[in-house]
Amino acid sequence: MTNIVSTPTDIQILNSLKSVIDPELMVNIVDLGMIYNIKVNNSTHLIEVEMTLTSKGCPLGDVIMQHATEVLKAQYPAFSSSINIVWEPSWNPSFITEEGKQQLE
């Protein structure tokens, strides 16, 4: 019998990552506009996330990445994940979603 693993969509992954909160700003990393790209590789069962931080040297960068990794591990156990921090384009407040802006007000 073949074990069928359903492939998560980008939207599903984004929704999962909404549970990762920046502990200083108290807003999730998706609404802060920190997620740049998501790739799901079906053959290698790998989820690759390209994300940024609101500033270089952000002291909470590690824990945010760790939290995101743990969330993906728990939600998609059949997949491994790789979170890469990128600095291009550099983050600015225009990346924040409307929902995020409301949470910051």
Next chain:
Amino acid sequence: MNLTSTQKAPNPSLVTPHFVIGGFSIVLVSFILMLNPEILIQHYFNPTLLAATHLLVLGFITMICIGALYQLIPVILDVKLHSEKMGWFTLSLLSIGIIFLVIAFWNFNFRFIFYLAATFIILAITIFKVNLILTAKKTTQNSLEKKFILTAVGWLFLTVLAGLLFGINLSNSYISISHLELLKLHSHIGIFGWFIQLIMGVGSRLFPMFLLSYEADKKPLKIAFITINAGLIIGALSILFSLKIGIISAVILVIIAVLNFSRFIYKTYINRAKKKLDVGMKKSVLAIAFLIIPLILAAVNLLSPNNSIEFNTSMALLYGFALLIGVISMLIMGLTYKTLPFIIWLKEYKNVIGKQKTPLPKDLYSEKIQKFQLLTFIIGFWFIVIGILFSMILIIQIGTIIFFVASILYFINVIKIVTHKTILL
């Protein structure tokens, strides 16, 4: 491998004692003021006030600035602190030195105990300076923040050296300049060269980061860096050579620097994406706004130099109090909540984040205490300011009692944070 800021951060056991010693020092300072309110209407060159001031500037302000810098170096310069061992030496020598120095001032003894204190403090600051220079050497970046921080540490070193020379001069007079002029030199290079310049360097990075505001033009910061240092050099030389015009130019240059820095912070503030400010940030922004008070006092003093000695003395006291308590201490108290809870939270929870539900950094202290502390601090501050202005001892007494309560509340929250033990929800 490129380490992240969290991995570059020093061991929390090095950073946290600075905050505990700092918190205890501000409680002691406010206790001294509460028991001796009359020192705030006497001439500022009196033993009790000198002891309290040095406990404030070294025990509270410098102690926390040093601890916070160890933590912020990876954030600002993107490198690891050169040596934690050197950090421990600085902490130990500085703590012992401060105790001896306060005793020396309290007894107005500028002999053995003063030299002992000076030796410990100069050693501590020298080690701190070398540690920061070696840390800065690891990075190729030549940012404005780096220049501000390194120059500030240079002025700190000169301040303690000037303090030693001043102390020697009090017991064996060898410089012909008056003690009060030398005191002006010592205090101004300390306040503007070390504290205000450090605030400019660290603040120019932290305010945009905490307020999510990266639109402000950095040109005012460049102007601030040049004018504050030019002002300090011209001012110091003018005091040494008694050049009145030089002193006036120096005051104008420093005012230009402060106004430019305030302009940068104002632009950052109005363009912020984070509209809702927490109490720590409110306190920090308010402290920058309070910079206007000493600026007005400096301008008044400059424009009306022929007042009575009593008026000039109370203006000088007010000016020092507004700068050290209204601006610098308030800012340090505000930024404590933006650093200390995160240090402890990372130490306690970094290995379980995402695996288990954890409290948030803001859950490590009491927000109620924090709000009440801000309120009592501001009320106490204004009572004392009005009391000094009108030489009303009763108002000063009430102000110092309220200020003592504010200091205790601050210390309670510091202790609450550093003694926090892991709670998994």
